[in-house]
Amino acid sequence: MIDTIYIEEQIEGLSKYQEILSRFPKATVITCTHYKEIFNPSAQSFRLQKKKPALILAKQTGKLVHPIPKSYGVGGRHNFYFSHLLNCLYDCRYCFLQGMYPSAHYLMFVNFEDFEKEIKNISQSKTEPTWFFSGYDCDSLALESVTGFASHFLPFFKRLPNAWVELRTKSVATQILHAMDPLPRAVVAFSFTPQEISSQLEHGVPSVKSRIRAMQKLAKQGWKVGLRIDPLLECRNFEKRYSNLFRNIFEKVPEHAIHSVSIGAFRMPKGFYKKIEKQYPEEKLFAGNFKSQGGCIAYQRQIEIQLKQKSVQLLSQWINPDKVFKCQT
Protein backbone atom coordinates (compact mmCIF):
# COMPACT_ATOMS: atom_id res chain seq x y z
CA MET A 1 0.00 0.00 0.00
CA ILE A 2 2.91 2.36 0.70
CA ASP A 3 5.90 1.95 -1.61
CA THR A 4 7.86 5.07 -0.80
CA ILE A 5 8.67 6.48 2.62
CA TYR A 6 10.39 9.82 3.06
CA ILE A 7 11.97 10.43 6.42
CA GLU A 8 13.44 13.49 7.99
CA GLU A 9 17.05 12.89 8.99
CA GLN A 10 16.34 14.31 12.47
CA ILE A 11 13.88 11.55 13.35
CA GLU A 12 15.98 8.57 12.34
CA GLY A 13 16.78 7.81 15.98
CA LEU A 14 13.17 7.88 17.23
CA SER A 15 11.66 4.53 18.14
CA LYS A 16 8.31 5.44 16.60
CA TYR A 17 10.05 5.83 13.26
CA GLN A 18 11.72 2.41 13.52
CA GLU A 19 8.39 0.85 14.49
CA ILE A 20 6.61 2.28 11.43
CA LEU A 21 9.42 1.46 9.07
CA SER A 22 9.36 -2.17 10.16
CA ARG A 23 5.78 -2.43 8.86
CA PHE A 24 6.97 -1.68 5.33
CA PRO A 25 10.04 -3.83 4.77
CA LYS A 26 9.77 -3.51 0.98
CA ALA A 27 9.30 0.25 0.82
CA THR A 28 11.92 2.51 -0.71
CA VAL A 29 13.20 4.83 2.00
CA ILE A 30 14.41 8.29 1.01
CA THR A 31 15.83 10.73 3.53
CA CYS A 32 15.18 14.46 3.50
CA THR A 33 16.29 17.40 5.60
CA HIS A 34 12.78 18.73 6.20
CA TYR A 35 9.39 17.43 5.15
CA LYS A 36 8.61 20.74 3.47
CA GLU A 37 11.10 19.89 0.72
CA ILE A 38 8.67 17.19 -0.41
CA PHE A 39 5.29 18.36 0.81
CA ASN A 40 5.35 22.07 0.00
CA PRO A 41 6.82 22.69 -3.46
CA SER A 42 4.63 24.10 -6.19
CA ALA A 43 4.03 22.20 -9.46
CA GLN A 44 2.70 19.12 -7.69
CA SER A 45 -0.60 17.45 -8.52
CA PHE A 46 -2.71 16.39 -5.57
CA ARG A 47 -4.89 14.42 -7.96
CA LEU A 48 -2.01 12.42 -9.41
CA GLN A 49 -0.35 11.80 -6.06
CA LYS A 50 -3.63 10.49 -4.73
CA LYS A 51 -3.15 7.46 -7.00
CA LYS A 52 -0.21 6.35 -4.90
CA PRO A 53 0.63 8.55 -1.94
CA ALA A 54 3.97 8.17 -0.23
CA LEU A 55 4.37 8.33 3.53
CA ILE A 56 6.43 11.16 4.97
CA LEU A 57 7.66 10.70 8.53
CA ALA A 58 8.57 13.95 10.19
CA LYS A 59 8.74 15.91 13.40
CA GLN A 60 6.23 18.71 13.85
CA THR A 61 7.59 21.81 15.53
CA GLY A 62 6.06 25.07 16.74
CA LYS A 63 2.52 25.12 18.03
CA LEU A 64 1.03 21.64 17.85
CA VAL A 65 -2.45 22.18 19.28
CA HIS A 66 -4.70 24.88 17.84
CA PRO A 67 -8.04 26.46 18.72
CA ILE A 68 -10.78 25.16 16.52
CA PRO A 69 -13.29 27.27 14.55
CA LYS A 70 -16.25 28.02 16.78
CA SER A 71 -18.74 26.23 14.58
CA TYR A 72 -16.87 22.93 14.73
CA GLY A 73 -17.61 22.09 18.37
CA VAL A 74 -20.21 19.81 19.88
CA GLY A 75 -21.20 21.65 23.01
CA GLY A 76 -17.86 22.20 24.75
CA ARG A 77 -16.58 25.67 25.64
CA HIS A 78 -12.89 25.04 24.99
CA ASN A 79 -12.14 23.36 21.70
CA PHE A 80 -8.81 22.51 20.11
CA TYR A 81 -7.50 20.33 17.34
CA PHE A 82 -4.23 18.60 16.75
CA SER A 83 -2.99 16.75 13.70
CA HIS A 84 -0.63 13.83 13.93
CA LEU A 85 -1.36 13.24 10.24
CA LEU A 86 -2.08 15.45 7.24
CA ASN A 87 -4.10 13.87 4.42
CA CYS A 88 -6.23 10.82 4.21
CA LEU A 89 -6.52 7.28 2.94
CA TYR A 90 -9.85 8.11 1.32
CA ASP A 91 -10.60 10.42 -1.56
CA CYS A 92 -13.79 12.39 -1.01
CA ARG A 93 -14.29 14.85 -3.79
CA TYR A 94 -15.63 17.50 -1.42
CA CYS A 95 -12.69 17.22 0.96
CA PHE A 96 -11.03 20.56 1.69
CA LEU A 97 -7.65 18.88 2.17
CA GLN A 98 -7.37 18.67 -1.64
CA GLY A 99 -7.42 22.45 -1.75
CA MET A 100 -5.42 23.09 1.37
CA TYR A 101 -2.30 21.00 0.72
CA PRO A 102 -0.05 21.00 -2.31
CA SER A 103 0.69 17.29 -1.86
CA ALA A 104 -1.46 14.21 -1.26
CA HIS A 105 1.32 12.30 0.49
CA TYR A 106 0.50 11.13 4.00
CA LEU A 107 2.50 13.41 6.27
CA MET A 108 2.79 11.84 9.70
CA PHE A 109 4.32 13.57 12.69
CA VAL A 110 5.94 10.96 14.85
CA ASN A 111 6.77 13.10 17.89
CA PHE A 112 3.63 12.02 19.74
CA GLU A 113 5.17 12.92 23.10
CA ASP A 114 5.40 16.60 22.10
CA PHE A 115 1.71 16.59 21.20
CA GLU A 116 0.95 14.99 24.55
CA LYS A 117 2.85 17.64 26.46
CA GLU A 118 0.96 20.46 24.81
CA ILE A 119 -2.42 18.76 25.20
CA LYS A 120 -1.67 18.14 28.87
CA ASN A 121 -0.66 21.76 29.47
CA ILE A 122 -3.80 23.09 27.84
CA SER A 123 -6.06 20.68 29.63
CA GLN A 124 -4.46 21.45 33.01
CA SER A 125 -4.81 25.16 32.43
CA LYS A 126 -8.60 24.85 32.15
CA THR A 127 -11.06 24.19 34.91
CA GLU A 128 -13.83 23.21 32.52
CA PRO A 129 -13.90 20.22 30.19
CA THR A 130 -11.68 20.78 27.17
CA TRP A 131 -12.18 19.15 23.80
CA PHE A 132 -9.44 17.91 21.53
CA PHE A 133 -10.43 17.02 17.98
CA SER A 134 -8.10 14.65 16.17
CA GLY A 135 -9.73 14.34 12.76
CA TYR A 136 -9.44 17.84 11.38
CA ASP A 137 -6.65 17.28 8.83
CA CYS A 138 -7.10 13.54 8.37
CA ASP A 139 -9.39 10.63 9.20
CA SER A 140 -8.61 9.69 12.81
CA LEU A 141 -8.74 5.92 12.31
CA ALA A 142 -8.33 5.06 8.62
CA LEU A 143 -4.54 4.76 8.82
CA GLU A 144 -4.40 3.30 12.34
CA SER A 145 -2.49 0.26 11.09
CA VAL A 146 0.27 2.59 9.94
CA THR A 147 0.26 5.30 12.59
CA GLY A 148 -0.84 3.54 15.77
CA PHE A 149 -2.41 6.87 16.66
CA ALA A 150 -5.46 5.70 18.63
CA SER A 151 -3.63 2.95 20.43
CA HIS A 152 -1.10 5.51 21.62
CA PHE A 153 -3.33 8.49 22.39
CA LEU A 154 -6.43 6.92 23.93
CA PRO A 155 -4.60 5.61 27.03
CA PHE A 156 -3.03 9.06 27.33
CA PHE A 157 -6.42 10.82 27.20
CA LYS A 158 -7.78 8.37 29.73
CA ARG A 159 -5.32 9.78 32.25
CA LEU A 160 -6.37 13.41 31.68
CA PRO A 161 -9.30 14.16 33.98
CA ASN A 162 -10.99 16.99 32.05
CA ALA A 163 -9.97 16.27 28.48
CA TRP A 164 -12.42 15.01 25.90
CA VAL A 165 -11.18 13.58 22.65
CA GLU A 166 -13.05 13.17 19.39
CA LEU A 167 -11.98 10.61 16.81
CA ARG A 168 -13.65 11.53 13.53
CA THR A 169 -13.79 8.85 10.90
CA LYS A 170 -15.34 7.16 7.89
CA SER A 171 -13.34 4.04 8.59
CA VAL A 172 -14.43 0.70 9.95
CA ALA A 173 -10.93 0.00 11.29
CA THR A 174 -12.22 -0.02 14.83
CA GLN A 175 -10.41 -3.14 16.08
CA ILE A 176 -8.17 -1.09 18.33
CA LEU A 177 -11.24 0.35 20.09
CA HIS A 178 -12.78 -3.09 20.59
CA ALA A 179 -9.57 -4.20 22.22
CA MET A 180 -9.82 -1.60 25.00
CA ASP A 181 -12.36 -0.50 27.55
CA PRO A 182 -14.48 2.44 26.37
CA LEU A 183 -13.13 5.79 27.47
CA PRO A 184 -15.68 7.89 29.35
CA ARG A 185 -14.51 11.09 27.67
CA ALA A 186 -14.03 9.95 24.09
CA VAL A 187 -16.44 10.25 21.19
CA VAL A 188 -16.01 8.14 18.08
CA ALA A 189 -17.74 10.25 15.48
CA PHE A 190 -18.76 8.79 12.12
CA SER A 191 -19.39 10.99 9.09
CA PHE A 192 -22.13 10.10 6.65
CA THR A 193 -23.76 11.10 3.45
CA PRO A 194 -26.48 8.85 1.95
CA GLN A 195 -25.04 5.83 0.13
CA GLU A 196 -26.13 7.21 -3.28
CA ILE A 197 -23.98 10.29 -2.67
CA SER A 198 -21.17 8.39 -1.02
CA SER A 199 -20.86 6.15 -4.09
CA GLN A 200 -20.44 9.21 -6.29
CA LEU A 201 -18.14 11.31 -4.17
CA GLU A 202 -16.47 9.35 -1.37
CA HIS A 203 -13.95 7.23 -3.21
CA GLY A 204 -12.48 4.34 -1.25
CA VAL A 205 -14.75 4.91 1.74
CA PRO A 206 -16.42 1.83 3.31
CA SER A 207 -20.14 1.47 2.60
CA VAL A 208 -22.67 3.28 4.75
CA LYS A 209 -23.95 -0.10 5.89
CA SER A 210 -20.57 -1.26 7.14
CA ARG A 211 -19.97 2.03 8.92
CA ILE A 212 -23.33 1.76 10.68
CA ARG A 213 -22.36 -1.76 11.70
CA ALA A 214 -19.06 -0.49 13.12
CA MET A 215 -20.89 2.25 14.96
CA GLN A 216 -23.43 -0.20 16.34
CA LYS A 217 -20.71 -2.51 17.59
CA LEU A 218 -18.88 0.31 19.36
CA ALA A 219 -22.09 1.60 20.91
CA LYS A 220 -22.88 -1.87 22.18
CA GLN A 221 -19.46 -2.04 23.77
CA GLY A 222 -20.14 1.22 25.60
CA TRP A 223 -18.28 3.76 23.47
CA LYS A 224 -19.95 7.10 22.98
CA VAL A 225 -20.50 7.58 19.30
CA GLY A 226 -21.17 10.71 17.28
CA LEU A 227 -22.88 11.40 14.03
CA ARG A 228 -21.42 13.96 11.64
CA ILE A 229 -23.70 14.95 8.78
CA ASP A 230 -21.13 17.19 7.26
CA PRO A 231 -21.12 18.07 4.45
CA LEU A 232 -24.81 18.06 3.89
CA LEU A 233 -25.26 17.89 0.13
CA GLU A 234 -28.15 18.90 -2.05
CA CYS A 235 -29.19 15.92 -4.10
CA ARG A 236 -32.11 14.34 -5.90
CA ASN A 237 -34.64 12.80 -3.50
CA PHE A 238 -32.92 14.64 -0.67
CA GLU A 239 -35.63 14.00 1.92
CA LYS A 240 -36.00 10.33 1.08
CA ARG A 241 -32.29 9.65 1.03
CA TYR A 242 -31.47 11.45 4.28
CA SER A 243 -34.55 10.03 5.92
CA ASN A 244 -33.42 6.51 4.98
CA LEU A 245 -29.92 7.22 6.18
CA PHE A 246 -31.14 8.40 9.58
CA ARG A 247 -33.54 5.50 9.92
CA ASN A 248 -30.81 3.00 9.07
CA ILE A 249 -28.54 4.54 11.67
CA PHE A 250 -31.04 4.99 14.50
CA GLU A 251 -32.60 1.59 14.06
CA LYS A 252 -29.19 0.10 14.80
CA VAL A 253 -27.63 2.58 17.19
CA PRO A 254 -29.60 3.49 20.33
CA GLU A 255 -30.15 7.18 20.93
CA HIS A 256 -28.55 7.05 24.39
CA ALA A 257 -25.23 5.91 22.88
CA ILE A 258 -25.13 8.92 20.61
CA HIS A 259 -23.23 11.75 22.18
CA SER A 260 -23.93 14.35 19.51
CA VAL A 261 -24.97 14.99 15.95
CA SER A 262 -23.49 17.83 13.97
CA ILE A 263 -24.81 19.15 10.70
CA GLY A 264 -23.01 21.40 8.26
CA ALA A 265 -23.90 22.21 4.68
CA PHE A 266 -21.13 22.03 2.09
CA ARG A 267 -18.86 25.06 2.33
CA MET A 268 -15.27 25.73 1.47
CA PRO A 269 -12.84 28.65 1.30
CA LYS A 270 -12.96 30.01 -2.24
CA GLY A 271 -9.23 29.49 -2.88
CA PHE A 272 -9.47 25.80 -1.96
CA TYR A 273 -12.58 25.33 -4.06
CA LYS A 274 -11.01 26.86 -7.15
CA LYS A 275 -7.92 24.71 -6.75
CA ILE A 276 -9.94 21.51 -6.46
CA GLU A 277 -12.25 22.41 -9.31
CA LYS A 278 -9.20 22.98 -11.50
CA GLN A 279 -7.93 19.51 -10.68
CA TYR A 280 -11.30 17.88 -11.34
CA PRO A 281 -12.86 20.02 -14.08
CA GLU A 282 -15.21 17.18 -15.05
CA GLU A 283 -16.66 16.73 -11.54
CA LYS A 284 -20.43 17.14 -11.32
CA LEU A 285 -20.32 18.31 -7.70
CA PHE A 286 -18.69 21.56 -8.81
CA ALA A 287 -21.59 22.31 -11.12
CA GLY A 288 -23.79 22.55 -8.02
CA ASN A 289 -25.92 25.45 -6.87
CA PHE A 290 -23.09 27.27 -5.16
CA LYS A 291 -22.42 30.93 -4.62
CA SER A 292 -19.38 32.81 -3.51
CA GLN A 293 -20.07 34.59 -0.23
CA GLY A 294 -17.60 36.14 2.18
CA GLY A 295 -14.55 34.33 0.82
CA CYS A 296 -16.40 31.02 0.91
CA ILE A 297 -18.13 28.90 -1.68
CA ALA A 298 -21.38 27.58 -0.25
CA TYR A 299 -24.93 26.80 -1.29
CA GLN A 300 -27.16 29.71 -2.03
CA ARG A 301 -28.46 30.87 1.33
CA GLN A 302 -32.01 29.72 0.68
CA ILE A 303 -30.91 26.22 -0.31
CA GLU A 304 -28.63 25.92 2.71
CA ILE A 305 -31.41 26.90 5.10
CA GLN A 306 -33.79 24.40 3.51
CA LEU A 307 -31.26 21.56 3.65
CA LYS A 308 -30.48 22.21 7.30
CA GLN A 309 -34.08 22.66 8.34
CA LYS A 310 -35.16 19.52 6.62
CA SER A 311 -32.41 17.41 8.11
CA VAL A 312 -32.97 18.78 11.62
CA GLN A 313 -36.63 17.96 11.21
CA LEU A 314 -35.82 14.43 10.04
CA LEU A 315 -33.40 13.95 12.91
CA SER A 316 -35.95 15.15 15.46
CA GLN A 317 -37.87 11.90 14.95
CA TRP A 318 -34.91 10.05 16.34
CA ILE A 319 -32.90 12.20 18.72
CA ASN A 320 -33.23 14.90 21.33
CA PRO A 321 -32.64 18.26 19.58
CA ASP A 322 -30.26 19.25 22.39
CA LYS A 323 -27.79 16.79 20.94
CA VAL A 324 -27.89 18.35 17.48
CA PHE A 325 -25.34 21.03 16.62
CA LYS A 326 -25.46 23.16 13.50
CA CYS A 327 -22.15 24.16 11.93
CA GLN A 328 -22.30 27.71 10.61
CA THR A 329 -21.15 28.68 7.14
Added chain:
Amino acid sequence: MNFVVAYLAEAQPVIDYYDLKKVDHASIPLFQNDQHSLVLSGLGKNSATSATENLSRSTNNPNGGWINLGISGHGSLAKGDLFIAGKILDDNAKETFYPPQLYASSITVSTLKSCSKPSMEYQEGMGYDMEAHAFYKTACQFTTRELIQVVKVVSDNPSFPLDQFSPKDAPVMINQHLQRIDDLVKQIEETSNTFQIDDKVEEMFESIGKIHSFSVTRSHQLQELVRHAKNLNLDLGVIKEIAQSSTNAGDAIKNISEFLEPYRTLG
Protein backbone atom coordinates in the same frame (compact mmCIF):
# COMPACT_ATOMS: atom_id res chain seq x y z
CA MET B 1 7.06 12.11 -24.09
CA ASN B 2 9.82 14.68 -24.06
CA PHE B 3 13.29 13.20 -23.72
CA VAL B 4 16.36 15.18 -22.81
CA VAL B 5 19.52 13.14 -23.42
CA ALA B 6 23.10 14.38 -23.28
CA TYR B 7 24.71 12.48 -26.16
CA LEU B 8 23.72 10.77 -29.36
CA ALA B 9 25.33 7.52 -28.13
CA GLU B 10 22.81 7.48 -25.23
CA ALA B 11 19.92 8.65 -27.39
CA GLN B 12 20.37 6.34 -30.38
CA PRO B 13 18.57 3.33 -28.83
CA VAL B 14 15.57 5.56 -27.99
CA ILE B 15 15.60 7.15 -31.44
CA ASP B 16 15.57 3.69 -33.01
CA TYR B 17 13.01 2.23 -30.63
CA TYR B 18 10.44 4.98 -31.23
CA ASP B 19 11.49 5.53 -34.81
CA LEU B 20 12.15 9.23 -34.23
CA LYS B 21 13.18 11.34 -37.20
CA LYS B 22 15.70 14.13 -37.12
CA VAL B 23 13.97 17.49 -37.56
CA ASP B 24 16.18 19.16 -40.12
CA HIS B 25 14.88 22.70 -39.89
CA ALA B 26 15.18 22.84 -36.08
CA SER B 27 17.86 25.03 -34.57
CA ILE B 28 18.47 22.35 -31.92
CA PRO B 29 19.40 18.68 -32.32
CA LEU B 30 15.81 17.49 -32.28
CA PHE B 31 14.28 14.09 -33.12
CA GLN B 32 10.52 13.59 -33.26
CA ASN B 33 7.55 11.50 -34.20
CA ASP B 34 3.86 12.22 -33.52
CA GLN B 35 4.09 11.30 -29.87
CA HIS B 36 7.67 11.80 -28.76
CA SER B 37 10.35 14.45 -28.95
CA LEU B 38 13.99 14.05 -28.04
CA VAL B 39 16.64 16.71 -27.75
CA LEU B 40 20.39 16.20 -27.39
CA SER B 41 21.53 18.51 -24.64
CA GLY B 42 25.27 17.98 -24.52
CA LEU B 43 27.19 17.79 -21.27
CA GLY B 44 26.53 19.73 -18.07
CA LYS B 45 23.98 21.78 -16.22
CA ASN B 46 23.77 24.84 -18.45
CA SER B 47 23.39 22.67 -21.51
CA ALA B 48 20.62 20.68 -19.81
CA THR B 49 18.79 23.86 -18.85
CA SER B 50 18.86 25.36 -22.33
CA ALA B 51 18.05 22.07 -24.07
CA THR B 52 15.01 21.59 -21.81
CA GLU B 53 13.86 25.14 -22.44
CA ASN B 54 14.39 24.76 -26.17
CA LEU B 55 12.53 21.49 -26.29
CA SER B 56 9.59 23.04 -24.43
CA ARG B 57 9.25 25.44 -27.36
CA SER B 58 9.62 22.76 -30.04
CA THR B 59 7.49 19.96 -28.61
CA ASN B 60 3.76 19.48 -29.23
CA ASN B 61 3.23 18.75 -25.60
CA PRO B 62 5.30 20.76 -23.09
CA ASN B 63 2.75 19.98 -20.34
CA GLY B 64 3.13 16.24 -20.92
CA GLY B 65 5.81 13.91 -19.61
CA TRP B 66 9.54 14.63 -19.41
CA ILE B 67 12.39 12.17 -18.99
CA ASN B 68 16.08 12.81 -18.63
CA LEU B 69 17.79 9.61 -19.75
CA GLY B 70 21.46 8.81 -19.77
CA ILE B 71 24.36 7.06 -18.17
CA SER B 72 25.68 7.80 -14.71
CA GLY B 73 28.20 6.73 -12.12
CA HIS B 74 26.97 4.97 -8.99
CA GLY B 75 28.41 4.20 -5.57
CA SER B 76 26.82 0.79 -5.15
CA LEU B 77 24.73 -0.36 -8.11
CA ALA B 78 26.33 -2.72 -10.64
CA LYS B 79 27.57 -1.53 -14.00
CA GLY B 80 24.68 -1.77 -16.46
CA ASP B 81 21.95 -1.44 -13.78
CA LEU B 82 19.02 0.84 -14.46
CA PHE B 83 17.78 3.26 -11.81
CA ILE B 84 15.24 6.03 -11.42
CA ALA B 85 16.07 9.10 -9.34
CA GLY B 86 13.98 9.43 -6.17
CA LYS B 87 16.06 12.33 -4.90
CA ILE B 88 18.19 14.71 -6.93
CA LEU B 89 20.93 16.75 -5.30
CA ASP B 90 23.33 19.23 -6.80
CA ASP B 91 26.92 19.84 -5.77
CA ASN B 92 26.40 23.60 -5.93
CA ALA B 93 22.71 24.25 -5.31
CA LYS B 94 20.75 23.95 -2.07
CA GLU B 95 17.48 22.84 -3.61
CA THR B 96 16.81 19.11 -3.68
CA PHE B 97 14.17 17.50 -5.87
CA TYR B 98 12.12 14.42 -5.02
CA PRO B 99 10.39 13.20 -8.19
CA PRO B 100 7.15 11.58 -6.94
CA GLN B 101 7.31 7.82 -7.49
CA LEU B 102 3.80 6.97 -8.67
CA TYR B 103 4.50 4.35 -11.26
CA ALA B 104 4.38 0.59 -10.98
CA SER B 105 7.89 -0.31 -11.94
CA SER B 106 10.65 -2.68 -10.98
CA ILE B 107 13.28 0.00 -11.58
CA THR B 108 15.51 0.59 -8.56
CA VAL B 109 15.04 3.98 -6.92
CA SER B 110 18.24 5.84 -6.03
CA THR B 111 19.56 9.21 -4.98
CA LEU B 112 21.39 11.08 -7.71
CA LYS B 113 23.81 13.97 -7.42
CA SER B 114 24.42 16.30 -10.33
CA CYS B 115 28.03 17.47 -10.38
CA SER B 116 29.71 20.36 -12.12
CA LYS B 117 32.59 18.14 -13.27
CA PRO B 118 32.84 14.44 -14.07
CA SER B 119 33.00 12.66 -10.72
CA MET B 120 35.14 9.77 -9.56
CA GLU B 121 33.52 9.90 -6.13
CA TYR B 122 31.45 6.81 -5.30
CA GLN B 123 29.37 7.18 -2.16
CA GLU B 124 27.23 4.19 -1.19
CA GLY B 125 23.71 4.48 -2.61
CA MET B 126 24.49 7.59 -4.68
CA GLY B 127 24.41 8.09 -8.44
CA TYR B 128 26.40 10.81 -10.21
CA ASP B 129 25.59 12.73 -13.36
CA MET B 130 25.91 16.27 -14.70
CA GLU B 131 22.44 17.18 -16.00
CA ALA B 132 19.54 15.81 -13.94
CA HIS B 133 19.21 18.64 -11.40
CA ALA B 134 19.23 21.40 -14.00
CA PHE B 135 16.85 19.38 -16.18
CA TYR B 136 14.40 18.81 -13.32
CA LYS B 137 14.45 22.40 -12.17
CA THR B 138 13.72 23.60 -15.70
CA ALA B 139 11.07 21.01 -16.56
CA CYS B 140 9.12 21.92 -13.39
CA GLN B 141 8.25 25.19 -15.12
CA PHE B 142 6.30 23.34 -17.79
CA THR B 143 4.48 20.56 -16.07
CA THR B 144 3.70 18.91 -12.77
CA ARG B 145 6.50 17.05 -10.94
CA GLU B 146 4.81 13.65 -11.16
CA LEU B 147 5.32 13.71 -14.91
CA ILE B 148 9.04 14.49 -14.74
CA GLN B 149 11.44 11.62 -14.13
CA VAL B 150 15.14 10.95 -14.40
CA VAL B 151 16.28 7.51 -15.51
CA LYS B 152 19.93 6.45 -15.67
CA VAL B 153 21.99 3.38 -16.51
CA VAL B 154 25.10 2.82 -14.41
CA SER B 155 28.21 3.28 -16.53
CA ASP B 156 30.82 3.28 -13.76
CA ASN B 157 31.14 2.35 -10.12
CA PRO B 158 33.93 1.68 -7.62
CA SER B 159 34.83 -1.62 -9.37
CA PHE B 160 34.70 -0.11 -12.89
CA PRO B 161 35.69 3.53 -12.45
CA LEU B 162 34.93 6.22 -14.98
CA ASP B 163 38.36 6.10 -16.66
CA GLN B 164 37.61 2.52 -17.74
CA PHE B 165 34.30 3.46 -19.38
CA SER B 166 34.07 3.78 -23.14
CA PRO B 167 31.19 5.89 -24.54
CA LYS B 168 30.90 3.28 -27.29
CA ASP B 169 29.31 0.96 -24.71
CA ALA B 170 26.47 3.38 -23.97
CA PRO B 171 24.02 2.25 -26.71
CA VAL B 172 24.22 -1.41 -25.66
CA MET B 173 23.79 -0.51 -21.99
CA ILE B 174 20.70 1.58 -22.67
CA ASN B 175 19.34 -0.82 -25.24
CA GLN B 176 18.97 -3.65 -22.77
CA HIS B 177 16.58 -1.59 -20.62
CA LEU B 178 14.38 -0.14 -23.36
CA GLN B 179 11.43 -2.35 -22.55
CA ARG B 180 11.33 -1.20 -18.93
CA ILE B 181 11.90 2.41 -19.97
CA ASP B 182 9.03 2.12 -22.43
CA ASP B 183 6.78 0.73 -19.67
CA LEU B 184 7.53 3.82 -17.64
CA VAL B 185 7.01 6.10 -20.64
CA LYS B 186 3.57 4.58 -21.23
CA GLN B 187 2.55 5.02 -17.61
CA ILE B 188 3.67 8.63 -17.53
CA GLU B 189 1.81 9.33 -20.77
CA GLU B 190 -1.33 7.67 -19.54
CA THR B 191 -1.13 9.79 -16.41
CA SER B 192 -0.48 12.92 -18.40
CA ASN B 193 -3.52 12.22 -20.60
CA THR B 194 -5.77 12.60 -17.56
CA PHE B 195 -4.86 16.29 -17.72
CA GLN B 196 -5.93 16.83 -21.28
CA ILE B 197 -8.45 19.58 -21.83
CA ASP B 198 -11.89 18.32 -22.84
CA ASP B 199 -12.03 18.99 -26.57
CA LYS B 200 -15.83 18.98 -26.71
CA VAL B 201 -16.06 21.74 -24.10
CA GLU B 202 -13.37 23.78 -25.84
CA GLU B 203 -14.93 23.39 -29.29
CA MET B 204 -18.39 24.36 -28.09
CA PHE B 205 -17.03 27.28 -26.07
CA GLU B 206 -15.23 28.59 -29.13
CA SER B 207 -18.19 28.06 -31.37
CA ILE B 208 -20.61 29.90 -29.04
CA GLY B 209 -17.98 32.59 -28.52
CA LYS B 210 -18.35 33.49 -32.19
CA ILE B 211 -22.12 34.01 -31.99
CA HIS B 212 -21.96 37.11 -29.78
CA SER B 213 -19.27 39.48 -28.65
CA PHE B 214 -18.29 38.24 -25.18
CA SER B 215 -16.18 40.42 -22.87
CA VAL B 216 -13.30 38.71 -21.00
CA THR B 217 -15.45 38.25 -17.88
CA ARG B 218 -18.42 36.91 -19.84
CA SER B 219 -16.12 34.69 -21.82
CA HIS B 220 -14.96 33.07 -18.54
CA GLN B 221 -18.57 32.72 -17.45
CA LEU B 222 -19.47 31.11 -20.76
CA GLN B 223 -16.59 28.64 -20.55
CA GLU B 224 -17.67 27.66 -17.04
CA LEU B 225 -21.29 27.25 -18.10
CA VAL B 226 -20.36 25.04 -21.06
CA ARG B 227 -18.14 22.92 -18.77
CA HIS B 228 -20.94 22.63 -16.22
CA ALA B 229 -23.40 21.63 -18.96
CA LYS B 230 -21.02 18.87 -20.03
CA ASN B 231 -20.49 17.69 -16.42
CA LEU B 232 -24.26 17.60 -15.94
CA ASN B 233 -24.52 15.35 -19.01
CA LEU B 234 -26.55 17.92 -20.95
CA ASP B 235 -26.61 18.16 -24.71
CA LEU B 236 -24.15 20.89 -25.68
CA GLY B 237 -26.09 21.45 -28.88
CA VAL B 238 -28.98 22.75 -26.78
CA ILE B 239 -26.63 25.22 -25.09
CA LYS B 240 -25.60 26.50 -28.49
CA GLU B 241 -29.21 26.88 -29.56
CA ILE B 242 -29.94 28.92 -26.44
CA ALA B 243 -26.98 31.17 -27.26
CA GLN B 244 -28.19 31.55 -30.84
CA SER B 245 -31.67 32.56 -29.77
CA SER B 246 -30.31 35.10 -27.28
CA THR B 247 -30.05 38.75 -28.25
CA ASN B 248 -26.53 39.43 -27.00
CA ALA B 249 -23.71 37.98 -24.86
CA GLY B 250 -25.26 39.06 -21.55
CA ASP B 251 -28.60 37.61 -22.52
CA ALA B 252 -26.92 34.34 -23.58
CA ILE B 253 -25.15 34.01 -20.21
CA LYS B 254 -28.42 34.67 -18.40
CA ASN B 255 -30.44 32.22 -20.48
CA ILE B 256 -27.86 29.43 -20.31
CA SER B 257 -27.55 29.92 -16.52
CA GLU B 258 -31.31 29.67 -16.11
CA PHE B 259 -31.42 26.58 -18.28
CA LEU B 260 -28.77 24.83 -16.17
CA GLU B 261 -30.29 25.76 -12.80
CA PRO B 262 -32.67 22.77 -12.36
CA TYR B 263 -29.99 20.25 -13.38
CA ARG B 264 -27.41 21.37 -10.85
CA THR B 265 -28.53 18.97 -8.14
CA LEU B 266 -26.46 15.82 -7.52
CA GLY B 267 -27.90 12.60 -8.88
